[in-house]
Amino acid sequence: MKPNRSVPLATVVPVLSYPDVRAAVGWLSAAFGFVERTRIGESHRAQMSIGADGAVIVAERRGGTAERDESPTHLIRVRVEDVRAEYERARAHGAVVLEPPTDREYGERDCTVEDLAGHRWQFAETVRDVAPEDFGCQTVAPWPSNPHAD
Template sequence: MRNDGLMIANRSIPSATVIPVLVYPDVRAAVAWLTEAFGFVERVRIGEDHRSQLRIGDDGAVIVTDARREQQPPQPGIVTHVIKVRVPDVNAYLERAQAHGATVLQEPTEYEYGERECTVEDLGGHRWQFTQTMRDVAPEEWGGVTVNP
């Protein structure tokens, strides 16, 4: 970080503020699948099968890494995380993911907070929630509280 509080740009890391690092047993297979099924684009490869940086949309990013020692992929029946990705068309993303073998955990559903969402599980057991904004809704309209606008 610079003295003025702004981040220094670095081409060796995605520019997103939050970057999930997801563990897969086979990095190359995960990259190929995420590219085909979800439309991610590989931006940096580290070793043949150690790590890969992917991007999606204007500012989305994820790092795919190999399983080793303390880093283990998800286990069946244990949910430790869900990655939420904003998309322009939930149906299109769901159809694409299904065509590549994603397991649908929740069909597209519209919620009172203005989002239409579906949840799928990828080849490595990670859960992804695609969300499409249907309308602008103040949190107070559905029982939330705006803490810091």
């Protein structure tokens, strides 16, 4: 996998929605020992490390609540080598396309699809290395070096 300082190193990264990102970061840090690595806006998102090689993205909840199923409360982000290939394979097997492959300012290309049970999956590949500060974010604590980088 190509390195990118703007994203977690983990292959699978859950994205969990909370009504208050800062409160969630504080709670996850205190309760589980997660470490905030990147802050994206004051209350939009945060990337957190879990142990030596795990990660989670804490995201701002938009719309409904978890109890009412009006908006998704999570998606699973999977880092891959070729987003377009994953996208085409998922489409060929009937995945519902929520967002086709899109290049992001933070050096990633991703797409989002929904599986047969309604679970949301986001496939992402690194297209370039970008420092979080290059697109207006703040590094709170750098991600450790990736021992598996090409």
